[in-house]
Amino acid sequence: MSQEYAVIGKSVPRNDGWDKVTGKAKYTGDLKFPNLLVGKILTSPHAHARILSIDTSEAEKLPGVKAVITHEDVPSVKYGISPARWDENIFCIDKVRFVGDKVAAVAAVDEETVYKALKLIKVEYEVLPAVFDPFEAMREDAPLVQEEYPRNINTEIHQNFGDVDKAFAEAYYVRTDRFKGQRTYQSPIEPHSAISHWDRDKLTIYSSTQSPHYFQYYIAREFGLPMGSVRVLKTHIGGGFGGKLEPTGLEFAGAALSKLTGRPVRMFYDRHDMFAHNRGRHAQFMELKTGVDKDGKILAVHANFVMDGGAYTSLGVASAYYAGALLTIPYEFDNYKFDMFRVNTNLPACGAQRGHGHPQPRFAFESHLDNIAQELGIDPVEIRLRNARKSQTTTLNEFKVETCALTEALEKARDLSNWREKKGKLTSGRGIGIGVGSFVSGAGYPIYRTDLPQASAVIKVNEDGSEVTLYSGSVDIGQGSDTVLCQMAAEAMGYLYEKIRIVSADTELAPHDFGAYASRQTLMSGAAVKQAGEEVKAQLLEISAPGMGVTAEELDCREGIIFVKANPEISRTFGEVAREFFVKKGPLVGRGVYHVPKLGGKFKGAAVGTSPAYSFAAQIAEVNIDEETGEVKIEEVWDVHDCGKVINPALLHAQVHGAFYMGMGESVWEQVLFDDKGRIINANLAEYRLPTALDMPRFHSDLVDTIDPNGPWGVKEVGEGATTPVMGCISNAITDAIGVRINSLPLSYEKVWRAIQERKKNKSGE
Amino acid sequence: MARTLTDDQGIKRYLVNLKVNGDTHTVMVKGNALLVNVLREELDLTGTKKGCELGDCGSCTVLLDGKPVNSCLVLAVEAEGSEITTIEGVARNENLDKLQESFVNNAAIQCGYCTPGMVLSAKALLTRNPHPSETEVREAISGNLCRCTGYVNIVKAVLAAAEQE
Numbered sequence: 001m002s003q004e005y006a007v008i009g010k011s012v013p014r015n016d017g018w019d020k021v022t023g024k025a026k027y028t029g030d031l032k033f034p035n036l037l038v039g040k041i042l043t044s045p046h047a048h049a050r051i052l053s054i055d056t057s058e059a060e061k062l063p064g065v066k067a068v069i070t071h072e073d074v075p076s077v078k079y080g081i082s083p084a085r086w087d088e089n090i091f092c093i094d095k096v097r098f099v100g101d102k103v104a105a106v107a108a109v110d111e112e113t114v115y116k117a118l119k120l121i122k123v124e125y126e127v128l129p130a131v132f133d134p135f136e137a138m139r140e141d142a143p144l145v146q147e148e149y150p151r152n153i154n155t156e157i158h159q160n161f162g163d164v165d166k167a168f169a170e171a172y173y174v175r176t177d178r179f180k181g182q183r184t185y186q187s188p189i190e191p192h193s194a195i196s197h198w199d200r201d202k203l204t205i206y207s208s209t210q211s212p213h214y215f216q217y218y219i220a221r222e223f224g225l226p227m228g229s230v231r232v233l234k235t236h237i238g239g240g241f242g243g244k245l246e247p248t249g250l251e252f253a254g255a256a257l258s259k260l261t262g263r264p265v266r267m268f269y270d271r272h273d274m275f276a277h278n279r280g281r282h283a284q285f286m287e288l289k290t291g292v293d294k295d296g297k298i299l300a301v302h303a304n305f306v307m308d309g310g311a312y313t314s315l316g317v318a319s320a321y322y323a324g325a326l327l328t329i330p331y332e333f334d335n336y337k338f339d340m341f342r343v344n345t346n347l348p349a350c351g352a353q354r355g356h357g358h359p360q361p362r363f364a365f366e367s368h369l370d371n372i373a374q375e376l377g378i379d380p381v382e383i384r385l386r387n388a389r390k391s392q393t394t395t396l397n398e399f400k401v402e403t404c405a406l407t408e409a410l411e412k413a414r415d416l417s418n419w420r421e422k423k424g425k426l427t428s429g430r431g432i433g434i435g436v437g438s439f440v441s442g443a444g445y446p447i448y449r450t451d452l453p454q455a456s457a458v459i460k461v462n463e464d465g466s467e468v469t470l471y472s473g474s475v476d477i478g479q480g481s482d483t484v485l486c487q488m489a490a491e492a493m494g495y496l497y498e499k500i501r502i503v504s505a506d507t508e509l510a511p512h513d514f515g516a517y518a519s520r521q522t523l524m525s526g527a528a529v530k531q532a533g534e535e536v537k538a539q540l541l542e543i544s545a546p547g548m549g550v551t552a553e554e555l556d557c558r559e560g561i562i563f564v565k566a567n568p569e570i571s572r573t574f575g576e577v578a579r580e581f582f583v584k585k586g587p588l589v590g591r592g593v594y595h596v597p598k599l600g601g602k603f604k605g606a607a608v609g610t611s612p613a614y615s616f617a618a619q620i621a622e623v624n625i626d627e628e629t630g631e632v633k634i635e636e637v638w639d640v641h642d643c644g645k646v647i648n649p650a651l652l653h654a655q656v657h658g659a660f661y662m663g664m665g666e667s668v669w670e671q672v673l674f675d676d677k678g679r680i681i682n683a684n685l686a687e688y689r690l691p692t693a694l695d696m697p698r699f700h701s702d703l704v705d706t707i708d709p710n711g712p713w714g715v716k717e718v719g720e721g722a723t724t725p726v727m728g729c730i731s732n733a734i735t736d737a738i739g740v741r742i743n744s745l746p747l748s749y750e751k752v753w754r755a756i757q758e759r760k761k762n763k764s765g766e
Numbered sequence: 767m768a769r770t771l772t773d774d775q776g777i778k779r780y781l782v783n784l785k786v787n788g789d790t791h792t793v794m795v796k797g798n799a800l801l802v803n804v805l806r807e808e809l810d811l812t813g814t815k816k817g818c819e820l821g822d823c824g825s826c827t828v829l830l831d832g833k834p835v836n837s838c839l840v841l842a843v844e845a846e847g848s849e850i851t852t853i854e855g856v857a858r859n860e861n862l863d864k865l866q867e868s869f870v871n872n873a874a875i876q877c878g879y880c881t882p883g884m885v886l887s888a889k890a891l892l893t894r895n896p897h898p899s900e901t902e903v904r905e906a907i908s909g910n911l912c913r914c915t916g917y918v919n920i921v922k923a924v925l926a927a928a929e930q931e
Contacts, residue, residue, distance in 0.1 A: 011873065013870050013871060013873075014870075014873070014875065016875075016878065017869070017870040017875050018862075018870065019878075020875050020878030020881050021862065021866040021869050021870055021875060021878075021881055021882075021885060022813070022853065022854070022856070022857050022862070022866065023811070023812070023813015023814070023852065023853030023854045023856075023882045024813065024854075025813075025878055026812065027812075027815070027879065029816070030806070030812035032810070186913075187913055188877070188879075188913055189815075189817045189823055189825055189877070189879040189880050189911060189912065189913050190815070190817065190877065190879040191816070191817065191818075236877070236878060237877060238815070238817075238877045238878070238879030239876075239877040239879060239913050239914055241913070270819065271817075271818045271819070271820065271822075477877060478876040478877025478878065478879075478914050479876065479914075480876065650872075650873035650919075651873060653873075654873045654876060654914075654915060654918075654919055657915055657916035657917075657918040657919065658876065658913070658914045658915050658916050660916055661913075661915070661916030661917070662913070664916075684818065684820055684822055685817075685818055685820075685822040685823050685911055686820070686822040690911050690913065692904075692908040692909075692911065692917075693903075693904040693905075693907045693908050693910075693912075693917040693920070693921060694904050694905065694908045696904075696916050696917050696918065699916065699918050
């Protein structure tokens with residue numbers, strides 16, 4: 001037993017792999033129930049309109065239709081995932097605010113009847129002037145999307161740390177750049193669906209959700225039920241990336257339809273509905289002003305941002321704060337000003353997409369820093385090394401960073417990619433660029449104010465000790481948390497990974513956990529699981545010690561064998577002792593709970609960006625541009641991550657691959673587009689342009705080691721942080737290749753081609 | 767041509783024999799019934815996923831006489847007379863196909879929603895080309911979208927399975 005750990009640190013196959021690869025895995029839309037109805041929501045065809053009347057009588061008469069509901073049939077309590085701004089209703093009452101806003105819903109015996117019934121609902125609208133641009137929306141004469149937000153300003157932030165003006169005045173070089181990020185959508189491959197069954201006083205909802213807890217909380221609140229009367233659970237989830245974090249009309253309308261009909265109701269979004277429901281990445285307008293000394297050391301930054309929030313708040317208050325808060329993490333500087341307006345428009349609501357609020361500001365900052373480096377004649381890797389954060393530091397906005405190996409990551413990425421041999425030496429059309437990133441390992445505070453712990457877990461050992469079940473409210477949306485948490489439980493108990501089953505993401509069977517968002521589960525759910533496992537182990541050692549002639553302290557348990565540490569020959573099996581425990585004392589159960597220690601400063605918004613630990617990454621990309629067509633080929637990428645102790649290397653690298661992939665799509669291709677009436681013109685995967693297997697470069701994912709004292713076994717996050725460096729990295733590589741900076745995402749072939757034409761024109765005019 | 771019945775609303779229904787994973791199922795479908803819906807709803811073969819219903823994502827890929835097709839773009843009546851293979855027909859009892867095993871062992875699965883379609887597209891490739899190049903693998907799965915993996919480990923898994931030939 002020479003290795004330190006028996007189970008963690010190993011690439012065990014995921015525990016849902018067999019079911020997923022054979023087609024046995026059931027997703028919400030695959031479930032069948034007796035007497036199941038199908039339901040669908042009627043949405044608004046106008047971006048902004050007053051509802052004058054709704055006539056459902058024809059729809060109700062259609063054979064097979066069981067219920068048609070509007071705002072008159074459901075609670076009118078406003079909801080939303082951001083408690084500071086509850087501004088959504090199950091169905092619109094007075095007016096619709098974007099194309100796709102919820103107006104009515106139908107439940108019927110089959111899909112075909114549902115679609116027919118939706119067409120028979122007559123809604124009379126008075127079309128109102130609409131606003132689609134956040135800057136226009138802020139004008140005094142602009143139509144108001146939500147009456148309670150003057151000038152459509154949904155969230156306004158002004159933070160000021162140190163003395164920015166003084167630092168700019170003293171700086172060797174001050175530069176201002178303006179960047180623009182686009183609206184993107186998570187596009188999980190599984191469309192949202194929910195099956196609601198309101199059976200007497202119990203409402204059960206199977207949902208494609210990233211957080212059964214938040215769904216339970218908000219659904220119970222909406223219908224005036226105790227939380228215990230609402231059970232939310234999921235089977236398998238086909239990806240989320242932030243888009244399945246908040247309850248949708250599918251759950252609310254489905255519950256109401258089920259109550260009315262007394263039958264389970266399956267509601268679903270099609271691909272177009274998903275784009276309209278959205279909650280994807282905000283389009284951000286980012287002005288950055290930075291002052292540096294002559295060595296490129298950052299002295300002060302002013303981030304002046306505007307984001308288009310769409311019609312509702314969603315998680316946008318947090319997105320707005322995150323946009324500025326996390327800019328302070330990778331590089332050390334003392335003076336910082338952050339101004340932000342999140343503005344409502346008559347477009348689908350934006351929310352939290354992988355990297356929440358941060359990837360676009362990171363793109364802007366990494367591009368901006370390269371501009372500064374070029375002006376000063378400093379190598380891009382070098383300027384980052386000079387500014388890189390160190391371990392055991394505190395950011396100016398009071399985030400404590402216990403471990404940070406960004407310097408090592410930069411050096412390793414530089415060496416692996418042969419940066420020195422390539423930078424400035426590549427042939428025409430080729431370029432190399434670098435970007436860095438970082439992210440929270442779980443948010444320091446839950447989304448609504450509560451003293452509930454972040455995570456909890458229960459482990460129950462089977463009566464004969466031959467199997468163990470882990471109960472955790474955490475949510476596996478594909479990232480592999482069920483596998484990683486079972487590894488952690490096995491390690492903590494001294495048991496075998498293969499013999500652990502998990503019951504997760506079910507508000508009735510599993511204990512509380514806030515779910516899959518903010519990259520929190522490995523650290524937070526993991527901490528609770530570790531504690532539960534250790535409690536099981538302690539009880540086993542306690543009961544077996546007398547019979548083995550030693551004290552419990554002299555024993556250990558590993559891979560199912562309890563042994564005397566000084567003499568491992570003396571041993572008993574986990575199963576045998578577990579059985580003895582059950583016979584003598586009853587069920588063998590371990591419990592764990594994780595509270596985040598109090599984090600952060602006292603200023604307004606200080607909570608957003610706090611976390612027990614932060615991941616860091618350096619990423620280098622090589623691109624090849626076709627100067628004739630502007631076509632961008634990303635050739636090869638090196639990503640080096642500092643993500644703490646790794647529990648499952650294969651799953652971890654797989655997260656980096658996927659996070660890069662999403663960032664790559666947003667860098668070059670992906671963008672949600674609208675016509676002048678606010679209708680989405682590319683609400684499908686082909687024209688939105690999800691990258692295919694042919695677009696993905698050769699990819700190298702590597703690590704630098706840290707052990708963060710704030711995470712169980714030293715873990716930190718990886719899933720979201722790995723998206724944060726990508727857009728800046730690719731932007732810098734493209735700039736290196738074509739010699740011109742493009743300041744707006746996506747860096748499409750057309751924009752690249754135009755930039756090249758512009759460059760040629762300027763050159764010939766010289 | 768399939769036998770038809772007309773119901774009392776005047777809608778014609780077709781009696782179709784579908785040979786799926788070696789078994790023949792007789793179903794009564796409307797002319798506009800999509801193969802994906804008949805597989806999922808009539809035969810309860812929900813391993814065939816619905817991701818877009820537009821032929822963009824490839825989640826509903828099945829093999830029709832060994833060729834990968836988007837079953838959301840195939841009418842059930844068109845599939846009569848063909849050998850249909852769904853993901854449920856790839857493993858033999860408890861023995862995974864080597865491609866499936868390779869997906870599990872190479873961490874090529876995350877959310878798993880694209881996995882059935884990916885496996886079937888890759889299976890069709892390895893049947894016609896047992897030793898594909900990496901580019902050929904990428905081309906073969908380019909009609910199957912995956913949002914989780916960046917395709918890195920999927921490509922690796924297919925190449926590893928081909929190595930075992």
